[in-house]
Every structure is written in structure tokens, then in C-alpha cells.
Amino acid sequence: MKLDKNYPSLSLSQRFKTWLILLVTTLLLVVAVPVYAQQTTTTSTTGNAVDGFPVVLDGKELFRVKQGIPGIATAEERAAIIKQRLLTVANDSTILPEAIQAEKRGNDLFVKAGDKVLFTIIKEDAVIYNKSREILAQEATKFIQASIVKYREERKAENLVKGAVLAVITTIALLLFFRFLQKIVTKLLAKIRYARNADALELRIKNIQVLGSNAMSYLLSGFVRLGRLAIILLSLYVYLPFVLSQFPVTKPLGDSILKDIAVQIEQLVEGFSKYLPNLLTIGIIALLTIYVIEFAKLVISELGRDDAYPWFYPEWIQPTNRLVTFLIVAIAVVVAGPFLPGFGSPAFQGVSLFLGAIFTLGSSSAVANAVSGIILIYTRSFQIGDFVAIGDTRGSVIEKSLFVTRIINPKKEVITMPNAKILGSDVRNFSVVQRESHQGLVLYTTITLGYDVPWRKVHEVLIKAAGATKYIMAEPRPFVLQTSLNDYHISYEINAFTDHPELMPEIYSDLHQNIQDYCNQAGIEILSPAYTSIRDGNHSTMPADYLPDDYTPPTFGISSQNGH
Incomplete structure (x- = not known):
């Protein structure tokens, strides 16, 4: 093929x-x-003493026996005997259907097939069915004849x-x-x-x-x-x-299966028709929920306009939409719950208890992180792209979710931090000033020099070094603070503004390099005063490129007790 x-x-x-x-x-x-x-x-079809026991031929009920013969057979035994005799006659092709007739002998009335007695109609049968025995015999004869004809025709x-x-x-x-x-x-x-x-x-x-x-x-x-x-x-x-x-x-089995299919379809249609009012109610609740969500989104968008309400920030629009949508859907589910199929059943209650137990036992940390995530959103601690320091971690925020926040540090390491941990830590945001007020971030570093170096000269050198650093703003100008007068040295803090806080490591590195270069050019040694106090005879710590060509190390100075 x-x-x-x-x-x-x-x-x-x-x-x-x-x-x-x-x-x-x-x-x-x-x-x-x-x-x-x-x-x-x-086998006999199911029957009972009230409704009688059926006489069946080829899977079809002919009539029911409600009365037994006292001392001889019960109603169930009588029905089984009649059914077995009918089956024997139906399989005997020598007995014609016309040979099945009612015959009366004295007070007894029989239904016979040829010379074989099928059953006797007793007085109690007439009383139960409220008919004469002759009419019962005629009706039974007609049913049996028609059933035998059909039984043989099908075979x-x-x-x-x-x-x-x-x-x-x-x-x-x-x-x-x-x-x-x-x-x-x-x-x-x-x-x-x-x-x-x-x-x-x-x-x-x-x-x-x-x-x-x-x-x-x-x-x-x-x-x-x-x-x-x-x-x-x-x-x-x-x-x-x-x-x-x-x-x-196999026809009885086939008819039984078809009947089962019809019953199931009928039950399905009946159940669906009964559930239609509840389904309509759920549809109305769903429609109202959609309209309420859309209306809430319009209100939240209006609140987030730049010129509308200064206390509602634009970055709150999306998370507020999600939070309000979740709350509205949760309320709708609670309202629609009683109209759901199986609501209130033991199975529904069991599943609810099981899910509740799982949520209670396994979601404490997840709930804490989710609540912390919501709090972080509305406290506006940071946004995507901000350069922040959280505890010992410093880097740019690349993702904010309900449960965690991801930060990439200058070494390109992605750090995932649970929101609950962030909420319990100090968060330093280096980008918020530049983003919201368009002012530069102040970068600062400290050097210590001895008292023998003029402070004005130090200020001038440090400011020049900061001005020569890439990404340092010319305005506002860098400035120097003398933060402390120590026992052996003075602490000078250079402060400079930058509009690129995400480049802090690179800027600091360049600033330190320029401070070294400009101090060396000005003849200022950046070293501990404790070293200079015993430096007689030692070479200068400045690189040779910054020393004069005729430079020679100083000699050791030795003096006696009398000053010589």
C-alpha cells in the first residue's frame, strides 16, 4: 500500500x-x-411481592404474576415455571402459535400449547387484576402468541x-x-x-x-x-x-445499553435544565465583575495622571490594578460559590479543607514575601533600573515581583532576594534623586594628610582631580570638607556630583586614580604621617616621574644631647 x-x-x-x-x-x-x-x-427479572414477578420472553415482559398457588408454588416460583415453559414452546417449531389457546375444565381454566399446559389462571388472579378469568386468559393468549411469532421470526x-x-x-x-x-x-x-x-x-x-x-x-x-x-x-x-x-x-443486552444511554442523556439534559438558573446567575456575576474591574481600572488610571493627584504616583497604576482585580475576583468567587455545582457537598468541603490546610501549612513565608512585596511597591523604595544598596548587596534592580526582587551587581552576578528580607533591611537608593528631582548624586571619598601640607593647596588639588573624572558633573562644582583634625593628620573629604549613579564603581576608581596623579603633580605625598616622622634617609614615596632630575634621598640626621 x-x-x-x-x-x-x-x-x-x-x-x-x-x-x-x-x-x-x-x-x-x-x-x-x-x-x-x-x-x-x-434468569428472572427483578420483581417484588407488591408489583409481582414478571414473565419474560426474549427480554420482553409479557405479564406479571402477583399470586402464588398455596401449598404448591410462590408467586416468584410460579413466574419462573411459566417463563421456562414458554421458552420451551418458543423453541419447539412443531407447536404453532395458533395452538396456544385457553381451555376450561370444570372450575379450572388453563392456557395450553397443544397438549402442554403452560399455566393455570386461578380465582385470586381475577381478584387482583379485577378482571374475569376468561378475559385474563384471552389477553395472556394473545400476548404469548404474538411474542412467540416475533421470537421465531427474529431467529x-x-x-x-x-x-x-x-x-x-x-x-x-x-x-x-x-x-x-x-x-x-x-x-x-x-x-x-x-x-x-x-x-x-x-x-x-x-x-x-x-x-x-x-x-x-x-x-x-x-x-x-x-x-x-x-x-x-x-x-x-x-x-x-x-x-x-x-x-x-445479544439483543437484550444491546437494548439495555441503548436504554442506559437514553437514561443518561435524559439525566444530563434534566440536570442541565435544572442548573440553568444557577448558570444564568453565575453569568450575571461574571458580567458584573468584568464591568466593575474595567471601571476600577479607569478610576485608578485617572488617579495616576501626573496632574491629577500628587499623592498617587504613576508607577502605582499597574500594581494597584492587579491588586484591585484580585480582590474583585475573590469577592465574585465568594458570591458565586453557592451557585457552583457540588457546592456544599462532602466532596467539595473535603477539597476545600485540604487546600486550606496546604495553604496554611506551606505558605507562611510566601504570604510574608507577598505582603512585603506589596508594601515595597507602595513605599516606593526602588524601581526597575535603580542602583541600590540593600544590606551588603549593591547593584541595579532588574526585576520586581510579588515574592522576590532580582538585582545584578557590578560583577554581573544576579542576586535574588526575598521581599521579606528586603523589607527588614536598610535600602539605599542612589538613583531616586536623579530621577525625581534631576539632581546629581554626591560621591565622596576621604584622604588623610599631615598638618605640614597647606589645606588650601589640598582643596585645590582634590577639586581638580574630581573635575577631571569622567561622569562627574561640572555644576554643581565639587567641594572639599575637612571632616576631622586628628592627632597626626587631617581628614579631607572630596564631594562631587554625578548623574550616572549606576556607574559608581567605575567613577570611584577613576576619581582615586586622578587624586593620586594630581597629588603627585603638586608634590603631595599621600602617606601616613607616622611614616614621615622617621623617614630621614629614605626615598620619597612619589613615583620617579614626578621627582626632579637632580633628586637625591635626604641624609640621616644625627644630633648629640648638646645639639651638635
Whole structure:
């Protein structure tokens, strides 16, 4: 057989599954069903002492026996005896249906088939059914004759052949339908794979990606395979009763399955019709929820306008929308809960308790982080892109979520910090001044010099060094603070403004380099005064490039007690 290139051939596992389904179906038809059907035709149908016990032929109830014969047989035993005799007569082709007649002998009234007595109609039967015994005998005779005619008609060779032909045709049609279904499913799966490879399956809602192409491909493929399985099961559910109803032996079972299908459909329709008011109520709640959410978003957007309310900041709009949407949906779910199917049932309550226990036991830290995340949003501690210092961690904020915050430090290390930890730490934001007031961030560093160096000269050198540093602002001008007068040295703090706080490590490095260069050019040694007090005879600490060509180290000075 030549295969179409557009449809890949079935894999070994798929072929095995197909043949396994066919094998189980065949065994069910050939072995299990006839045995079950035979048991159905030979066992009594359920009855009781009030409604009577049915007399059944070929799965159809003819009449019911409500009265037994005292001292001889109960009503149930009497019904079983009559049914067995009718079955014997129905299988005896020498007894014509017309031979079944009612016969009266004295006070006894019999229903006979030829010379065989089927059953006796007693006086109690007439009392129970409120009819004369003669009328009961005539009605029973007509029912039995018609049932035997139909029983034998269905078992004729031509009807059996017709049923077999219909069963074969139906089986072939089912196999062809399965093959067609497999081709359709294979084609759909191929299209899903092609769309996934082209990255054309992502699901977006208002420019927000909900699911990527890989996730959507997995989801759609699962739905297609699940739909295939559902169609196969539904086809078998319809196929089996139809095939079983073509043969007299299995017809009761087929009729029973069809009856079960009809009952289930009826129950489904009835349940759906009863649930329609609740469904309508849920729909109204959902519609009102959508309108309330949209109205809340409009109000929040209006609050966030730059010229509307100075106490509501624009960066609060998106998180407030999410928080309000969550609260509105939660309230809607609570209101709609009583109208959901199964609400209040033990199963629903059990699932609710189970989920509540899991949430209580396993989400304490998650709730703490979520609450901390909300607090951090509304305290405006930092925004995406801000350069911050949180405890010992310093870097740029690259992600803010409900539970964690991610920071990338100057070494390009991404650090994930729980929001609860951030809320309990000091947060220094180096970018907020530049962003909100357009002022520069003050960078500062301290050097210590001895009292022998003129402070005005130090100020001049430090300011020149800061001015020569890249990313240091010319205005406002750098300035120097003398922060302390120590025992052996003075602390000079150079302060300079920058509008690039995210480059702090680079700026500090350049500033320190320039301070070294400019101090060396001015002949200022940056070293401890304790070293200079014992430096007689030692070489200067400044690089040779900054020393005069005729520089020679000083000699050691030695003096006696009398000053010589």
C-alpha cells in the first residue's frame, strides 16, 4: 500500500493500541456478550411481592404474576415455571402459535400449547387484576402468541444473515472512521508542530504573553489526543449496542445499553435544565465583575495622571490594578460559590479543607514575601533600573515581583532576594534623586594628610582631580570638607556630583586614580604621617616621574644631647 507523504505512517505503539482495541471489542462480541446475554435470558427479572414477578420472553415482559398457588408454588416460583415453559414452546417449531389457546375444565381454566399446559389462571388472579378469568386468559393468549411469532421470526436464517451483514458493514465503517480520524489527528498534530517551530502559537492577552509557543503546542496536542480518545470511546459506545441488537441472543443486552444511554442523556439534559438558573446567575456575576474591574481600572488610571493627584504616583497604576482585580475576583468567587455545582457537598468541603490546610501549612513565608512585596511597591523604595544598596548587596534592580526582587551587581552576578528580607533591611537608593528631582548624586571619598601640607593647596588639588573624572558633573562644582583634625593628620573629604549613579564603581576608581596623579603633580605625598616622622634617609614615596632630575634621598640626621 502506498502511503501519502503528508501523513506519516502509524508508529508501532499506535498500531498496537489500534489492534488491542479491536481485539478487546471482538472478544466482547464473541465470548463475553453472548454469555452475559444468555444469563440475562435465563434468569428472572427483578420483581417484588407488591408489583409481582414478571414473565419474560426474549427480554420482553409479557405479564406479571402477583399470586402464588398455596401449598404448591410462590408467586416468584410460579413466574419462573411459566417463563421456562414458554421458552420451551418458543423453541419447539412443531407447536404453532395458533395452538396456544385457553381451555376450561370444570372450575379450572388453563392456557395450553397443544397438549402442554403452560399455566393455570386461578380465582385470586381475577381478584387482583379485577378482571374475569376468561378475559385474563384471552389477553395472556394473545400476548404469548404474538411474542412467540416475533421470537421465531427474529431467529430465522435470513434475519440472522441480515444481522451479520449489518454487523460486518458497521464494523468496516467503524474501522474506516477510525482510520479517517487518525489521518485528521495526524494532520492537526503536524500543523501544531509546524506552528510551534514558527513560534506562531503564543497566547497573548492585551500584549501580555500568557503562554509561549511550546506550552501552547503541548496544550493543543493534549487536547487533540484527548478529543481523539473521546471520539473513539463514543463511537464504540454507539457501535456496540447497534451490533448487539442485530442478534436475538445479544439483543437484550444491546437494548439495555441503548436504554442506559437514553437514561443518561435524559439525566444530563434534566440536570442541565435544572442548573440553568444557577448558570444564568453565575453569568450575571461574571458580567458584573468584568464591568466593575474595567471601571476600577479607569478610576485608578485617572488617579495616576501626573496632574491629577500628587499623592498617587504613576508607577502605582499597574500594581494597584492587579491588586484591585484580585480582590474583585475573590469577592465574585465568594458570591458565586453557592451557585457552583457540588457546592456544599462532602466532596467539595473535603477539597476545600485540604487546600486550606496546604495553604496554611506551606505558605507562611510566601504570604510574608507577598505582603512585603506589596508594601515595597507602595513605599516606593526602588524601581526597575535603580542602583541600590540593600544590606551588603549593591547593584541595579532588574526585576520586581510579588515574592522576590532580582538585582545584578557590578560583577554581573544576579542576586535574588526575598521581599521579606528586603523589607527588614536598610535600602539605599542612589538613583531616586536623579530621577525625581534631576539632581546629581554626591560621591565622596576621604584622604588623610599631615598638618605640614597647606589645606588650601589640598582643596585645590582634590577639586581638580574630581573635575577631571569622567561622569562627574561640572555644576554643581565639587567641594572639599575637612571632616576631622586628628592627632597626626587631617581628614579631607572630596564631594562631587554625578548623574550616572549606576556607574559608581567605575567613577570611584577613576576619581582615586586622578587624586593620586594630581597629588603627585603638586608634590603631595599621600602617606601616613607616622611614616614621615622617621623617614630621614629614605626615598620619597612619589613615583620617579614626578621627582626632579637632580633628586637625591635626604641624609640621616644625627644630633648629640648638646645639639651638635
